Amino acid sequence: MIKAGIIGATGYAGAEIVRLLMGHPEAEIKWYGSRSYIDQRYADIYRNMFQIVEDVCKDDNLDKLAEEVDVIFTATPQGFCASVINEEILSKVKVIDLSADFRIKDVKTYEKWYGIEHKSPEYIKEAVYGLCEINREDIKKARLVANPGCYTTCSILSLYPLVKEGLIDPATIIIDAKSGTSGAGRGAKLDNLFCEVNENMKAYGVATHRHTPEIEEQLGYAAGEEIVLNFTPHLVPMNRGILVTAYVSLKEKVSYETVKAVYDKYYEKEKFVRVLDKDVCPQTKWVEGSNYVDVNFKIDERTGRVIVMGALDNLVKGAAGQAVQNMNLVFGLEESTGLDLVPMFP
Amino acid sequence: MIKAGIIGATGYAGAEIVRLLMGHPEAEIKWYGSRSYIDQRYADIYRNMFQIVEDVCKDDNLDKLAEEVDVIFTATPQGFCASVINEEILSKVKVIDLSADFRIKDVKTYEKWYGIEHKSPEYIKEAVYGLCEINREDIKKARLVANPGCYTTCSILSLYPLVKEGLIDPATIIIDAKSGTSGAGRGAKLDNLFCEVNENMKAYGVATHRHTPEIEEQLGYAAGEEIVLNFTPHLVPMNRGILVTAYVSLKEKVSYETVKAVYDKYYEKEKFVRVLDKDVCPQTKWVEGSNYVDVNFKIDERTGRVIVMGALDNLVKGAAGQAVQNMNLVFGLEESTGLDLVPMFP
Amino acid sequence: MIKAGIIGATGYAGAEIVRLLMGHPEAEIKWYGSRSYIDQRYADIYRNMFQIVEDVCKDDNLDKLAEEVDVIFTATPQGFCASVINEEILSKVKVIDLSADFRIKDVKTYEKWYGIEHKSPEYIKEAVYGLCEINREDIKKARLVANPGCYTTCSILSLYPLVKEGLIDPATIIIDAKSGTSGAGRGAKLDNLFCEVNENMKAYGVATHRHTPEIEEQLGYAAGEEIVLNFTPHLVPMNRGILVTAYVSLKEKVSYETVKAVYDKYYEKEKFVRVLDKDVCPQTKWVEGSNYVDVNFKIDERTGRVIVMGALDNLVKGAAGQAVQNMNLVFGLEESTGLDLVPMFP
Amino acid sequence: MIKAGIIGATGYAGAEIVRLLMGHPEAEIKWYGSRSYIDQRYADIYRNMFQIVEDVCKDDNLDKLAEEVDVIFTATPQGFCASVINEEILSKVKVIDLSADFRIKDVKTYEKWYGIEHKSPEYIKEAVYGLCEINREDIKKARLVANPGCYTTCSILSLYPLVKEGLIDPATIIIDAKSGTSGAGRGAKLDNLFCEVNENMKAYGVATHRHTPEIEEQLGYAAGEEIVLNFTPHLVPMNRGILVTAYVSLKEKVSYETVKAVYDKYYEKEKFVRVLDKDVCPQTKWVEGSNYVDVNFKIDERTGRVIVMGALDNLVKGAAGQAVQNMNLVFGLEESTGLDLVPMFP
Known part of the structure; x- marks a missing residue:
């Protein structure tokens, strides 16, 4: 034990x-x-x-x-x-x-x-950046794991295949993220009171949120070049869940099948990353309580952009679940030990 | 298997x-x-x-x-x-x-x-009434188990020790119950639309709800006499959770310790019934996703009544969890097999 | 002005x-x-x-x-x-x-x-107790008005006709009340955080809530005798709204029509108290943002009790709206001046 | 009348x-x-x-x-x-x-x-496109007014000054919009059930939502050229409210003061458009129940983009309120007649 x-x-x-x-x-x-x-x-x-x-x-x-x-x-x-x-x-x-x-x-x-x-x-x-799907081998040997942020995990895993394979122009990345309120912590702050959050929605930390450089650095490694991007978080009246909607311009026209193949290349064998069926948009409730990240994309031929979507439970894959996944890797256990959590719906 | x-x-x-x-x-x-x-x-x-x-x-x-x-x-x-x-x-x-x-x-x-x-x-x-904590031995031998209703499970388990031990006057039982919306099912009905339920609360089925005779019958067995009671369900804007607040008159003055001992007598060894510490009121969120029922009581010396409270997840202990618990009993498994669910908070 | x-x-x-x-x-x-x-x-x-x-x-x-x-x-x-x-x-x-x-x-x-x-x-x-529908004439002459509590306004107006007309046994009054979270105020307290309240429900202040003696006193005046009752408030995950469900035993069997006539006697001319149609249960959303109290009742012939229900917006009729109504009375204005607020739905 | x-x-x-x-x-x-x-x-x-x-x-x-x-x-x-x-x-x-x-x-x-x-x-x-702040004079003479969509009103009013003044490159417009559930109407559909929407969030109609060509056409008039843009709506667990977060690239570097002056030029005299103070992000709750649109912007010097935000109540300024505003214009009344609605908070 x-x-x-x-x-x-x-x-x-x-x-x-x-x-x-x-x-x-x-x-x-x-x-x-x-x-x-x-x-x-x-x-x-x-x-x-x-x-x-x-x-x-x-x-x-x-x-x-x-x-x-x-x-x-x-x-x-x-x-x-x-x-x-x-x-x-x-x-x-x-x-x-x-x-x-x-x-x-x-x-x-x-x-x-x-x-x-x-x-x-x-x-x-x-320190090893503990995004298990990307840095698995290094994590296994680590003494000190830097567990990724909730927004970053969702953003990076959503965009990684496109960036890594060079399908998109990294200068065009825009990430619009929405989070439940548990991400704000348990501190007794006015802004997090029920009546202030409920029936309400807002952006915050616009152009200044601290997860920005983390995403930029990690996607930069994938791109092989420095990336500067926009990341805007929003507060949503729900306990758990992060939804990322990202906008990127394709370098050249590609088919759905090509992009799907790229996602499958990286995630087909990943237990915790589910690439959804064509035209199915991720929903935070479908991953609640579990360690899954659901991702999908839509090519907009009118604008030449891909809209990439990702959803996870900020407290599980966005924090504690990934931390346990990292622990499993570090201690040589089967990576999903203790993480066979079926999402709770509704 | x-x-x-x-x-x-x-x-x-x-x-x-x-x-x-x-x-x-x-x-x-x-x-x-x-x-x-x-x-x-x-x-x-x-x-x-x-x-x-x-x-x-x-x-x-x-x-x-x-x-x-x-x-x-x-x-x-x-x-x-x-x-x-x-x-x-x-x-x-x-x-x-x-x-x-x-x-x-x-x-x-x-x-x-x-x-x-x-x-x-x-x-x-x-058919055996599948309230495991009460009918355990009969369930083990059953071919046909009648899995109790969500409101009834919460109501009966909350009141059972008081009724069984004859501490209260059964003619005074009043049960005011509140439920999340998943109890209403997945049918596409106007009344269950988000905008109709959210930021709203109502009683329904007043004096006519079908769980009434079920509670009356089961508590009647415990009392050894016929019981007629009031049961009023309410719809609350949340997905899961039932909270029961019941009002009963004591036959005679008793101390907190006496009543606590009565609850402990029936539930101390019950894994899924948690009698909370003195003055701690059950909250539905503390049992969400799990098979627990949290119960507690408060004696009001001014009125001679006991206010009994119970909370459970209507889809788990109030339905599927109890069904699996029944399955375990029927097939001779350890009763809690597959039900070691830690409540999810928040 | x-x-x-x-x-x-x-x-x-x-x-x-x-x-x-x-x-x-x-x-x-x-x-x-x-x-x-x-x-x-x-x-x-x-x-x-x-x-x-x-x-x-x-x-x-x-x-x-x-x-x-x-x-x-x-x-x-x-x-x-x-x-x-x-x-x-x-x-x-x-x-x-x-x-x-x-x-x-x-x-x-x-x-x-x-x-x-x-x-x-x-x-x-x-000081004059500022429950306008009951104390209108005294309020008009007051220098100091004690604006009633949110729970009390809803509880008293729901029960007043039955108590005043002596139809029920005052010793049997049980009030189960549910409130949105704005009633807890804007203080930055852990218990009022979004994640603690959302998807959750609990009773609090059981047998000790401070609105109890206020209700007892005012209903006692109506009854012409001292009243001791049970009042249990609950916290519900919504911003606004109080719902009261009260249980009282009838002194003798009465018809729906008789009770309805009693309610009409007191409220037919009251702009802000709406006695709903038969079998329609009040919902907090139907009064949100307005100064209305919606009330109704159901006779349960099986138990000889009447279940009385009332709903109001705790910040309007339960606080600010009633305060303005009091101001109008004190200054000799038409009582509903500035209070023609149509409830907002959804 | x-x-x-x-x-x-x-x-x-x-x-x-x-x-x-x-x-x-x-x-x-x-x-x-x-x-x-x-x-x-x-x-x-x-x-x-x-x-x-x-x-x-x-x-x-x-x-x-x-x-x-x-x-x-x-x-x-x-x-x-x-x-x-x-x-x-x-x-x-x-x-x-x-x-x-x-x-x-x-x-x-x-x-x-x-x-x-x-x-x-x-x-x-x-037919006159009934976006009052833009087409006021034409509306006054109209027989047939096409009342704008909820998303479109919020999107257009948020971006209009930047587009009209030519500060941004219209080819870069990306609009990420979030809406409460009342926008989905009162039809009894599975997707709009409380339990499906609550504690959940999703994008929908990605690259295909019908408000897209409406926004493109109207902003195109402002730009004096055809515009093709991305518009992605999301469903949020709240009754009312639309929040728009738009991303646009500046043609050249400009100061906060320059952009602020451009917004003030168009909206300073507009009663229903409130340009918030620097660094204050719009929140849907601040306009709930009212005819206001709150807008603001943030220049991100790192990326050369402006993030523009707008919030309105989809049923008021996004539908009925704007319809009444149009009626007032058509009938020669003071434009804000009947629309002096103070937002309800909380």
Whole structure:
């Protein structure tokens, strides 16, 4: 059994790791780390866990935790993991960081977009970007995995085959993304109150959202050139789910079959990426609670653009599910262990 | 492996049986029966099942189906099961009927409340009321299980200890129940449109809802006397979840501890019934996607009443989950097999 | 033109007074009082008011405000109005208090349920309970109006005719109420986050909610005797709307026509109380945005109880609308001035 | 008083015309036309109108109706208005058609996108496209007004100043639009059931939605050249509201102030178009129930694009409100008569 510790176990992403590991046959949670709820019973904070989790919350001391577990998940605000990580920890345990601290290779880009100083730039190079479908082999050997962002996972997996195969002009990429509200976290903020979100919709972080450089960097690797793109997130009145609608210009006219073949090339053997049938648009509800990403595309011959769509559950494939998938890879388990989650509908 | 057939597999309750059996280690689905979607791919009707279920829908012929499976779930409108059931079927397979056809022992009561003639009254006596926590031993020996209604499961389990132990006056029972909209089924009706339900709430079936006699009968057995009660369902703008708030008068003053002990007596060893801590009110979200019923009570010394609360997921413990629990009992499996579902929050 | 000042103009109830007075032909707002947003532009806090309200927020100094306006609305937390009210203020302006400070005539009851000391018990007697349909004549002469609570308005108006006419046994009154989330206010609390409320339902304040003694007192006046009852509020995932379902035992058997006549006696001429047609259950959406209360009842001959239902918009008839209705009465205007709001559906 | 008749009064858009005209001081409804509910009381179909509207529904005979009213609103499916309109009707009454029948000047384009034959092409030229802020003077003289679509109103008003002033390259226009569910109408369709829409999001009509040629034509007039663009609508789990996020490439670098000045040039005097403050993103809730369109833009210097955002209530400015605004223009009334609707929040 893999012994797991979770720092930030009382946030929504951390709580989702708990949910998933409860059903994982090869892992058990040894440490529910929290800053706000130390010594409180975990099931008093997430009452869905009543009679399922009996533990109380502990602190967020990574050094101590590294003595007791095999893997640490840090589901913490930006800057935390970078500020505490060290060689001793990494020599003892695997670390899967759900924050952005080690996602971006260029520390200047990180510091510009996040507005904070990076406290452990020496580990950036070593850290592996944990997008399992793309970086599988590197992840297997990693000590430190940078778990991708929710928007980024959906955006990159939706666009990857087109970019990688050079079918589209990377300068034309526009990503319009919509997210449920759990992505905003469990902080008690006015903007996230029920009455402010319900029956409402808005864009936010326009031209400034921090997932932009992450998407640009990863798609840039696929393209073999630097990419600058537009990414606009929106808040939608639902708990879970991200929907990405991306617009890209084709370099030259191609048929549906050609593009479909390109998607199949990359995803046919991927359990968690489902390329939908022709003309079926992804819906967030079809993946809710599961680790799937549903993707599809539509060629608009009038404009020469492809409209690419992707849907995932931001707390699963967009966070905790991918983190567990990374854990499975790192520990040599079958990649989908504990992740055979059938989407819940309705 | 238990071979299962589902009639009505394209309704919400039927689809939930599919979801649950996908994760059941001892059962496999051999027949997706449907009236409306014969020969269509199941995953085209429930696209969450894309690449998970490859089968196409078949018809609803129970005689034929009885040749091919070990257990038949009928998730069908009232009257269907009673109109097709026969000795040959029951001699070959176990039948778990999710409709009301065999729930009510008095055929006149059934016919009065449901307004249809019962086509197989000869099987009413044999049928076992499938409320697992109450009728466990009988269910194990049953050929025909009448799976309880969603409201009734929640109402009965919430009140059972108080009624059984004679702490309350059965003539005072008032049940105010609230349900998410999936309980109304997948029929394309004006009343169930998003814009009619969203941001709205109403009572319906006031003093006439068909779950009333079912609750009365079952609680009557517990009380050892006939019970007449008020049951009022309400429609709430959410997909899943039933919340019951029941009001009953105590026969005499009792302490919290006494009542708590009574609940513990019946439920301490029940995996799927969670008696919450003092003063914690059940919430539907804490059981969503799982087979749990959360119950609690509050004594109001001013009025001499107990307010009893219960919450469950109407599609799981209120329908498909309980049906699978019944299947497990009937086939001698560990009762919770395939039902280790951790509630999803948020 | 009546000059109005609002203290607590940045809460949801205060903001609704703003919305209503914007459409009131005889009143204008001179003071947007706030504790948290002093000197900020009101339309920056409620951006629906952009280019409609140009004012900035001022403080909550009632003495100063009394110099500048004709009427003061206090949409403030419990205790505020009682702590600042004085004879000089009341000699200059009318005060309509939306808090509970002056609703309950027995100061001990107030202090017990609210857990705070009443700072101005000397005005309790003078204050008029502002339930317009019941206390119209007294309100017209009032200096200080205690605007009723949202749950109480709905509960009392639903039950009043039955209690007043002595058709029911007051000892049997049970009120099960359900409310949208705006009733919880605009405070940034974890419990009111979108993801905690959405797809969820719960009872709260069971046997302890502060609207209980208010309902008991007012219905007690109607009954001519002291009443002790059960009141249970529930939180529902919608912005606006309260639905009350009340259960009462009839003293003796009566016909639908008799009860209907009793309701008509009290409400036929009331513009804002709509007694629905037989068997039509009130829905919160049918009154949303308006000052209506929809009520109806169903006699259950099996149990001898009447199930009474009422629906209103908690921010309008349950708060701001009734406050404006009170203002109209106090200033001798036609009672419905500025309140001709057609419910918005869907 | 203007006498108005509504054909399709029992759809959501028709019902919203009813709501608005109830508060209009210069108009009264004489005819509630419906195909499905003839001879039924209107308030039985929309119970929010109980005791407000006493009329029963009549048929949809325009010839007859033209004898009795001054203006006819046709809130009907595509093809209806074109199939019944004639010279005699137009000689007697003004017609405001909320369908697409007369919106598109090129009949071939109409027939291609709508897949039906146009039955009255002879009136296409005469019909005035009823986007009040753009075509005000022509509308005043019109007999037949083609009321714009909901998506189109939001899209065009958001982009108009940029296109008209030639700041952007029209070939780069991409419009990503999101709509609440009332836009799908009141038909009892599976796709619009609460459980299918709630907690869900999807794109639909990708590259084929019928509002595309309407937007292209109107923006083409502004640009003085033919425009081909991408328009992608999405369904969001809320009742009302459209949010448009559009992406366009600047011809050359411009400052915020320059673009702001361009928006102010066109909208400063427009009551119903609110250009928000810098960096404030439109939210659908801020315009709910009102006739406002909120617009704003953000220049992304990294990509050279402008992201333009617009929000409106699809049933008001996107349908009924604009129809009433058109009526006001046609009849020489102050344009905002009856439309002083303050947005409802929350």
